[in-house]
Amino acid sequence: MGNHSSAAGENYLNHEKGLWSWLTTVDHKRIGLMYMITVMFFFLVGGIMALLLRLELFAPNTVQGVGQVLKNGDIYNQVLTYHGAIMVFMVIVPGIPAILGNFFLPIHLGAKDVAFPKINLLSWYCFMAGAALAIATFFTHKIDTGWTFYTPYSIRTGTSTVLMVLGAFIMGMSSVLTGLNFIVTVHKLRAPGMTMHRMPLFVWALYSTAILQMLATPVLAITLLLLAAEKIFGVGIFDPALGGDPVLFQHFFWFYSHPAVYIMILPAMGIVSELIATFSRKVIFGYTAIAYSSLGIAAVSFFVWGHHMFVSGQSATAGIIFSFITMLVGVPTAIKMFNWVATIYKGSVRFDSPMLFALGFLFLFAIGGVTGIMLAVLPIDVHFHDTYFVVAHFHYVMVGGTLMALMGGFYYWFPKMFGKMFNESLARLSFVFIFVGFNVTFFPQFVLGAMGMPRRYFDYIPAYETLNKISTVGSWLILTGFLFGLYTIVQGIRKGEKAPMNPWGAKTLEWQTSSPPPHFNFDVEPVVTAGPYEYR
Amino acid sequence: MMWFNLAKAQSFMPTEGTEIAKQVDNLYGFLLITSFIACVLVIGGMIYFVYKYKRKSDNDKTAYISHNTALEFLWSFIPLVIFLAVFAWGWYIYHGMRTMPKNALEINVLGKQWAWEIEYKNGFKAVNEVVVPVNTDVKLLLTSQDVIHSFFVPSFRIKQDAVPGRYTALWFNATKLGEFHIFCAEYCGTSHSGMIGKLRVVTQEEFNKYLEEGQEEGQLPLAKRGEKLFALKACASCHSVDSPAVKVGPSLFKKFGTEEVLEGGAKVVVDENYLRESILQPNAKIVNGFPHGVMPTFQGQINENELNALVEYVKSLSGK
Numbered sequence A: 001m002g003n004h005s006s007a008a009g010e011n012y013l014n015h016e017k018g019l020w021s022w023l024t025t026v027d028h029k030r031i032g033l034m035y036m037i038t039v040m041f042f043f044l045v046g047g048i049m050a051l052l053l054r055l056e057l058f059a060p061n062t063v064q065g066v067g068q069v070l071k072n073g074d075i076y077n078q079v080l081t082y083h084g085a086i087m088v089f090m091v092i093v094p095g096i097p098a099i100l101g102n103f104f105l106p107i108h109l110g111a112k113d114v115a116f117p118k119i120n121l122l123s124w125y126c127f128m129a130g131a132a133l134a135i136a137t138f139f140t141h142k143i144d145t146g147w148t149f150y151t152p153y154s155i156r157t158g159t160s161t162v163l164m165v166l167g168a169f170i171m172g173m174s175s176v177l178t179g180l181n182f183i184v185t186v187h188k189l190r191a192p193g194m195t196m197h198r199m200p201l202f203v204w205a206l207y208s209t210a211i212l213q214m215l216a217t218p219v220l221a222i223t224l225l226l227l228a229a230e231k232i233f234g235v236g237i238f239d240p241a242l243g244g245d246p247v248l249f250q251h252f253f254w255f256y257s258h259p260a261v262y263i264m265i266l267p268a269m270g271i272v273s274e275l276i277a278t279f280s281r282k283v284i285f286g287y288t289a290i291a292y293s294s295l296g297i298a299a300v301s302f303f304v305w306g307h308h309m310f311v312s313g314q315s316a317t318a319g320i321i322f323s324f325i326t327m328l329v330g331v332p333t334a335i336k337m338f339n340w341v342a343t344i345y346k347g348s349v350r351f352d353s354p355m356l357f358a359l360g361f362l363f364l365f366a367i368g369g370v371t372g373i374m375l376a377v378l379p380i381d382v383h384f385h386d387t388y389f390v391v392a393h394f395h396y397v398m399v400g401g402t403l404m405a406l407m408g409g410f411y412y413w414f415p416k417m418f419g420k421m422f423n424e425s426l427a428r429l430s431f432v433f434i435f436v437g438f439n440v441t442f443f444p445q446f447v448l449g450a451m452g453m454p455r456r457y458f459d460y461i462p463a464y465e466t467l468n469k470i471s472t473v474g475s476w477l478i479l480t481g482f483l484f485g486l487y488t489i490v491q492g493i494r495k496g497e498k499a500p501m502n503p504w505g506a507k508t509l510e511w512q513t514s515s516p517p518p519h520f521n522f523d524v525e526p527v528v529t530a531g532p533y534e535y536r
Numbered sequence B: 001m002m003w004f005n006l007a008k009a010q011s012f013m014p015t016e017g018t019e020i021a022k023q024v025d026n027l028y029g030f031l032l033i034t035s036f037i038a039c040v041l042v043i044g045g046m047i048y049f050v051y052k053y054k055r056k057s058d059n060d061k062t063a064y065i066s067h068n069t070a071l072e073f074l075w076s077f078i079p080l081v082i083f084l085a086v087f088a089w090g091w092y093i094y095h096g097m098r099t100m101p102k103n104a105l106e107i108n109v110l111g112k113q114w115a116w117e118i119e120y121k122n123g124f125k126a127v128n129e130v131v132v133p134v135n136t137d138v139k140l141l142l143t144s145q146d147v148i149h150s151f152f153v154p155s156f157r158i159k160q161d162a163v164p165g166r167y168t169a170l171w172f173n174a175t176k177l178g179e180f181h182i183f184c185a186e187y188c189g190t191s192h193s194g195m196i197g198k199l200r201v202v203t204q205e206e207f208n209k210y211l212e213e214g215q216e217e218g219q220l221p222l223a224k225r226g227e228k229l230f231a232l233k234a235c236a237s238c239h240s241v242d243s244p245a246v247k248v249g250p251s252l253f254k255k256f257g258t259e260e261v262l263e264g265g266a267k268v269v270v271d272e273n274y275l276r277e278s279i280l281q282p283n284a285k286i287v288n289g290f291p292h293g294v295m296p297t298f299q300g301q302i303n304e305n306e307l308n309a310l311v312e313y314v315k316s317l318s319g320k
């Protein structure tokens, strides 16, 4: 295949055949799809666990039967740990960059592939190996530490923390490799005429994320290795019984995991920028502000980790400084919100399902954002820390934000990826159920948190019963929505009509090649002469 | 101001048990209002725009507005000012929360899986129950014997981790008499959610009495303490202790160490754990011939120390 002019009807899907050709492929599009299948599988597993947790919390344990779905606290704690760990490390962190990023970043740049296609494949194998290790703990000793692995609990609990931590470590390597690949691709493989300032905002978002992945993930890796060393050799870094400092672990952990929160949300913001521009058919408002605020957020996110530790025993001065810096991160985030809304102004808006998800994102992210500000205020966080208010807040940001964007992006690019159209009414139905169900599930949790219900609770006092019931019912609505979504996808792939090259009338490069794209993305290398959103 | 009170009333925060709780709620009420306004502006603006600028034909022309410096400056500057004001306000309250008053009444609290152990200066110990006098500065000195726990009293808006290997502290001045929940807010394993205590605010006189009696009681032999409790909790009205005669429930006379036949024919040895279970969950194992649901549970009404005393008392009835 020396040249990249494709014969009629040939595309990346049918370019080579057989399972082996997929497992050894270095085509970024195929790797994106492989991530898609695995991440969807993990999402299913994590989701079933979420439903179990919610079912357990439907009633307090004094109620026979319904209140005792998970038998006892240990089982609840394990399910909670796997739900959290799977959703964070195997769904939301890899999610957008690995699936949609892999698929579209090179196409957005007018490139044939990422800079290091083999490393790209390697990173998928790392991801699978790490995930396999982490899931193996399920069959040895189930872990019950929570996804945060706080010491000294994680050192004392007799479960297979080491294996789990090793799994997370290897998945972290996958994340670093993807980040590295994206950074080099952005710098080296842009098509003629594609200046940095002509890159789509999704690419900017992935670029900022990649920097975070490269810089923050190694800190997690070291922390996890130290934890493993502590557990195996008892070196005395984190365990107070050996003279270690348990709070030190929290510093290390959040030094990664706070930036990680932005690894989860920045790509989502990128997708939303694309969707809003396309479906409003309008140039994005404040392109440079959005692009550089991503970088700004990425940079500042390294200096706010202490806001997870206001009541941990760190000094009051530290608390004040962290609270101050956290407030500052609020500003670029707010700016982005205003920019998106301003983009719609005087646009020409279509309500296709991807746009619905983008609008859903704005709605939920606004609520996630203002509650984030509340949590950044010291005395208020003292009350809310480790309560359901926090659970509601991060689900609004991570699920309401990232997952909505992922779904929206997925529907948006579906015609390009598979060359087929999906059933629009079904897609809208899935949106309605997910959106309504989401609010029914998580809004009551803000109230529960304000009332004082702590998180990670297997059981609760009767005062919290009604709201927990509502929340559980909401989780069934979300389930329904995702089932509709899954059906839409499967049905679209199998029976969908043939998709045109550019069904939404968008301006970015991926829409200027056939659907699905040929093996090397473009039959003729594109030359870029204008910005990505020139709707005039 | 009416708005403000409305926001506060709708904030679902639990009873305000301290002055600081009121301050926190004021700030929270303010934030609720500003957040609500912000959301209405952003989400409302979004909804308004999407309807107003709905696509009318397939080749609608749209405005080419790439940016607007004045506007962008304004909408960065205004949030910044609000955020900084809120930060300063928060700082002020937090300062009050974190500055330990001098001459406060000090109480030691030890977190362990899965209970709070409280020790007063006079050596009196209690489990899962902190009793403090009203309108008095109280300082709790926290630590943990195993993993990290977190001492959380929602009504007082206070929370502080209890970290093994070091002391942390918090203070409060309760302004309301009554009982308040204490939760553990840092995940600590199996019974994390069962690590619930109560904080009882009483008058100064009651507090003095509590301490005194506690101390005296602390010096009685364990079984004697159990005997007092047995009377106090009116156990004697249903269980005889000096003969095998049956009242409402089985007699406890010389019962310890014997075998009891249960409903359905199963047998159980009357040991410490059986006694414990029968006190906390009376209906778990019913002795053959006795009705269900007659004995009330004492779950949550007696603490571990009291339970020990009761078990010891029942043991003593067998001369063991």
Ligand code: HEM
Pocket: A047, A050, A051, A053, A054, A080, A081, A083, A084, A085, A087, A088, A091, A092, A145, A146, A147, A148, A391, A395, A398, A399, A403, A441, A455, A456, A457, A475, A478
């Ligand atoms: C879709 C419906 C979902 C439901 C009904 C749900 C429900 C829950 C529940 C009940 C908890 C336990 C809260 C606690 O006791 O602290 C929880 C924790 C958590 N969830 Fe979800 N969840 C959902 C989706 C997700 C997704 C997509 C993510 C992805 C980021 C996620 C991330 C987490 C995390 C990180 C935790 C914390 C685990 C921990 O405290 O160790 N959840 N969720």
Ligand SMILES: [Cu+2]
Pocket: B111, B148, B149, B150, B184, B185, B186, B187, B188, B192, B195
């Ligand atoms: Cu605890």
